[in-house]
Amino acid sequence: MSLVTEEIKASASEVYYGDAIGQEKSKFLLTEMGLPNGLLPLEDIIECGYVKDTGFVWLKQKKQKVHKFEKIGKLVQYATEVTAVIEKFKIKKLTGVKSKELLMWITLSEISVDDPPTGKITFTATSGLYRTFPVSAFRIEDVKKDVGGVDLAKDVKKDVGSVDLAKDGQVVEEVKKDVAQVDVAKETQVKEV
Structure with a gap:
């Protein structure tokens, strides 16, 4: 079930359709918020939107994607719909993103950057567990x-x-x-x- 309702779409400041513009706008928004631009390496984006008043953002892609961040050797899974509330140096209420730890996929709920732009980025799971990495590992x-x-x-x-x-x-x-x-x-x- 989609978290993006017609009401949310109607209140959106920006809604874009298509991969090229979706890639461009998602990277731009991440950069504007002080987050690394390679944090959401989605493919075949069909829709993305942003509600400026609340910070709610969504990205829809054609199919689920698993991406390996080479610099840290971590696998991350992105669902067909990724949603979050974004603010300066932080993503919260994140849905649709999981990280592989040992043999399990852990659902991520929050991402924050400390001491930007060269500092550390922390990923927090819904369980409260967290991992910290260099911001550079997620920058393109x-x-x-x-x-x-x-x-x-x-x-x-x-x-x-x-x-x-x-x-x-x-x-x-x-x-x-x-x-x-x-x-x-x-x-x-x-x-x-």
């Missing part, structure tokens, strides 16, 4: 670096000769210094450095 860095019309995250090969152009989604310093020397082919791929 913007990998697009536009250099002369070239999207390095998409169009540039990772290794040209012996120069490693990308490391963890960011352009290494050596390439930044030599950007002026980059020749771009018609297909926006690097010919040589």
Whole structure:
């Protein structure tokens, strides 16, 4: 049963339909509230909404998703509907999110950030148990670096000769210094450095 009623939708400040806009708006809202932008890595978002007066937010996706946060080695399960009340540095009354601990899925009810932006993030279960991790484990860095019309995250090969152009989604310093020397082919791929 959905927690998002027609009454809630009618009172929403913002309602968006579609994956691209849903991804953009959910990351923007998380960032605006001082939370890491990779906290809700949902796919195929069909609807998202936000009631500014109460802080109620919802995201609906086509199917349930299990995501592994590589930096901490944790599996998190996202239901087809995720709801919460969001405020500065905190998500409370969270539904639709579970974390795998040992052999069990634990339902999460609250997420809070201490000492933002480089501090710790705490996940609290409905049982009161909690775990704390670095905020950086849930942050997605913007990998697009536009250099002369070239999207390095998409169009540039990772290794040209012996120069490693990308490391963890960011352009290494050596390439930044030599950007002026980059020749771009018609297909926006690097010919040589």
